[in-house]
Amino acid sequence: MMDWSPIFISMKTASVSILITFFVGLIVAWGIVKMKNDTIKIVLDGIFTLPIVLPPTVVGFFLLYIFGVRGPIGSFFIDFFAFKIAFSWPATVIAAVVMSFPLMYRSSRGAFEQVDSNLLDAGRTLGMSEWKIFWKILFANALPGIISGGILAYARGLGEFGATAMLAGNIADQTRTLPMAVYSEVAAGNMGDAFNYVIFIVIIAFIAIFIMDFVSLRKEKQWK
Amino acid sequence: MDKSLKVNIQKKLKEFDLKVDFELKRGCLGILGPSGCGKSMTLKSVAGIVNPDKGIISLKTNEETTYFDSDNKINLKPQKRNVGYLFQNYALFPNMTVEENVACGLSKGSDEKRVSEMIRRFHLEGLEKRYPRQLSGGQQQRVALARILAYGPDVILLDEPFSAMDAFLKEQLRLELVRMLDDFDGFSILVTHDRDEVFQFCDDLIILDKGKVIAQGPTHEVFENPGKVQVARLTGCKNISRVEIIDDYHVKSIDWGVEFEVSEKISSGITHIGIRAHDFSAAGKDEVNVFGTNDSSKLEKPFEWEITLANGLWWKVDKKIHEHDFVIPEYLKVDPENIILLEE
Numbered sequence: 338m339m340d341w342s343p344i345f346i347s348m349k350t351a352s353v354s355i356l357i358t359f360f361v362g363l364i365v366a367w368g369i370v371k372m373k374n375d376t377i378k379i380v381l382d383g384i385f386t387l388p389i390v391l392p393p394t395v396v397g398f399f400l401l402y403i404f405g406v407r408g409p410i411g412s413f414f415i416d417f418f419a420f421k422i423a424f425s426w427p428a429t430v431i432a433a434v435v436m437s438f439p440l441m442y443r444s445s446r447g448a449f450e451q452v453d454s455n456l457l458d459a460g461r462t463l464g465m466s467e468w469k470i471f472w473k474i475l476f477a478n479a480l481p482g483i484i485s486g487g488i489l490a491y492a493r494g495l496g497e498f499g500a501t502a503m504l505a506g507n508i509a510d511q512t513r514t515l516p517m518a519v520y521s522e523v524a525a526g527n528m529g530d531a532f533n534y535v536i537f538i539v540i541i542a543f544i545a546i547f548i549m550d551f552v553s554l555r556k557e558k559q560w561k
Numbered sequence: 562m563d564k565s566l567k568v569n570i571q572k573k574l575k576e577f578d579l580k581v582d583f584e585l586k587r588g589c590l591g592i593l594g595p596s597g598c599g600k601s602m603t604l605k606s607v608a609g610i611v612n613p614d615k616g617i618i619s620l621k622t623n624e625e626t627t628y629f630d631s632d633n634k635i636n637l638k639p640q641k642r643n644v645g646y647l648f649q650n651y652a653l654f655p656n657m658t659v660e661e662n663v664a665c666g667l668s669k670g671s672d673e674k675r676v677s678e679m680i681r682r683f684h685l686e687g688l689e690k691r692y693p694r695q696l697s698g699g700q701q702q703r704v705a706l707a708r709i710l711a712y713g714p715d716v717i718l719l720d721e722p723f724s725a726m727d728a729f730l731k732e733q734l735r736l737e738l739v740r741m742l743d744d745f746d747g748f749s750i751l752v753t754h755d756r757d758e759v760f761q762f763c764d765d766l767i768i769l770d771k772g773k774v775i776a777q778g779p780t781h782e783v784f785e786n787p788g789k790v791q792v793a794r795l796t797g798c799k800n801i802s803r804v805e806i807i808d809d810y811h812v813k814s815i816d817w818g819v820e821f822e823v824s825e826k827i828s829s830g831i832t833h834i835g836i837r838a839h840d841f842s843a844a845g846k847d848e849v850n851v852f853g854t855n856d857s858s859k860l861e862k863p864f865e866w867e868i869t870l871a872n873g874l875w876w877k878v879d880k881k882i883h884e885h886d887f888v889i890p891e892y893l894k895v896d897p898e899n900i901i902l903l904e905e
Contacts, residue, residue, distance in 0.1 A: 453650070453652065455648045455649075455650065455652040456652050456654060458605075458608075458610045458639070458646070458648075458652070459646065459648060459652035459654075460654075460665070461609070461610065461638070461639035461640055462608050462609075462610070462639045462640075462642070462644055462645065462646040463645075463665060463666030463708065463709075463712055464640045464641075464643075464666050464712065465640070465665060465666065466640070473654075473657075473665070474654055474656075477654075477656040478654070478655060478656050480656075
C-alpha cells in the first residue's frame with residue numbers, strides 16, 4: 338500500500354512557499370530595480386542569487402544555523418512561542434522559499450527591466466498613482482516573465498531536497514516531501530513505490546512548464 | 562492675469578552643466594539643439610520626471626502653481642503638475658486597448674463621455690478595442706495626443722515627436738499635430754534637432770548648446786539674425802567661414818579666399834560670416850561680391866540643384882522635377898545684405 342502523505346505534504350509545502358516567494362520576490366525585484374546606488378545593488382543581488390549557486394546542503398547548513406534551536410530566530414521562536422522550527426513542517430516551507438526565491442527574483446527583475454521606463458513616466462505625467470503604475474503598467478507588461486519566474490520557482494520548491502533534508506529532516510508524515518520519499522524508498526529497496534512518486538513529480542513538473550509556456554505565449558499574442 | 566510658464570533651472574550633468582532660463586507667455590516654444598545638449602533634460606525637469614539641482618519652475622494660469630522651487634524645497638510630483646508629455650515613441654501602454662489608454666489618466670468613471678469625445682475628435686472610431694501594436698504610426702500619435710488631452714493638461718511637452726519616422730509620414734503627422742495644437746489654448750514646448758519643425762510650430766525659440774542657451778527670441782528673428790556661429794549652423798546656414806576684417810564694410814573670408822562687401826557696419830567682435838545656400842545668384846563679372854565658379858560640381862535632387870564650388874561654398878537652386886540640365890553660370894554673387902555677420 339503506497340503512502341500518500343508525501344504527496345500531500347509536498348503539495349502543501351510547494352503551494353504555501355510559492356505564495357511567499359511570489360510576492361516577496363516581486364517586491365524585492367522592484368526594490369532592486371529602483372535602487373540607485375550600484376554598489377549596494379550588486380551586493381544585494383549577490384545575496385539574493387546565492388541560493389541557486391551554492392550547493393543546497395550549504396544553504397541548509399546556513400538555515401540550520403539561523404533557524405536551529407540555538408540559532409537567533411530558532412531560539413526566539415522557542416522562547417516566545419514554545420515552537421521548534423527545525424524538523425517541523427514549516428521548516429520545509431522555509432527551505433523551499435529560500436531555494437526557489439532566486440528564480441522568482443531574477444525572472445521578475447529581468448522582466449521589470451525590459452519594461453520601457455518611458456511607460457512609467459508617462460503614467461506619472463498622466464496622474465496615475467505609483468500603486469496603479471506598479472500593477473497596471475509595470476506588472477502587467479512584465480507578466481509573461483513574472484509568470485515563468487513563478488512557475489520555475491514553484492517547480493524548484495516542489496523538488497527541493499538538500500536544504501530540506503538539513504533543516505526539516507525526513508520524518509514520515511511530517512516533513513517527508515516527495516523528493517525525500519523517493520530517496521527513502523530507493524534506500525529501502527522499494528523501487529516500485531519510488532517509481533510511483535517519480536511519475537507523480539514528472540507529471541506535475543510537466544504541467545507546470547506547459548502552463549508557463551501557454552500563458553506567456555497567449556499574453557504576447559494578444560498584444561501583437 | 563497674464564499667463565506664463567517660468568523656467569529657471571540648473572542641473573549638473575556628466576559632461577556639462579545645464580543652465581536654462583526662459584519665460585513663456587504664449588503658444589509654443591521650440592528648443593532646438595544638437596543631440597545631447599540638454600534639451601530633453603529641460604523638458605523632463607518641467608514634467609517632474611527628473612529633478613534639477615537648483616532653480617524655479619512655475620506656471621501662472623488663473624492661479625499660480627509652483628512646480629519646483631529649490632529655495633523653498635518645493636518639488637511637485639509629476640502626478641500633480643498637470644502636464645502632458647508626448648514621448649518620442651509615444652509610450653502607449655502595450656497591454657491596454659486604445660480606449661483604456663485614453664482613459665487611464667482619468668479618475669475612475671469620471672466620465673466615459675470624455676473618452677468617447679476624444680476618440681471622436683482624434684478620428685479613432687472603430688479602433689477602440691485595438692492594441693497599440695496593431696496601429697499605424699499616425700494612429701499611435703493620435704492615441705497619444707488623445708490620452709494627453711483627455712487629461713486636460715495646462716502644458717504640453719513634445720519630446721522629438723517625429724525623429725524616428727520616415728519623411729513621408731513625418732510630413733503628414735506634422736500637419737496633424739499643427740492642427741491639434743491650434744485647438745489647445747495652454748502652453749506647449751517642442752524639443753527637436755530639426756529646424757523645419759521649430760519653424761513650423763513655434764512662435765518663440767531657444768537654442769541650446771552644451772547646456773547653455775545661445776540664442777533666444779521670436780523664431781523668425783533668430784533665424785534671420787542668428788548672431789553666433791553655432792546658431793547659424795543650427796538654423797541651417799550651409800556656408801560659414803572665418804574672416805579677416807578689412808574695413809567697416811569689407812571682410813575677407815579665410816576659408817573661401819573671397820572678399821565680400823557687407824551692408825551692416827562690422828563691429829569688432831565679428832569673427833565669421835555666413836551665407837545661406839539659396840542666397841547666391843548669377844552675375845556679371847564686374848558686380849559687387851562676385852566670384853568665379855571654375856571646377857564646381859553639381860548634384861541633382863528632385864526639386865533642387867546642389868552645387869559645390871571649388872572653394873567649398875554650397876549653392877542651392879530650385880528646379881522643376883522634369884528639368885535635368887543646368888549650366889553653372891561663370892560668375893556668382895551675393896547681395897551685401899545677405900551676408901550674415903557672426904560672432905564665435
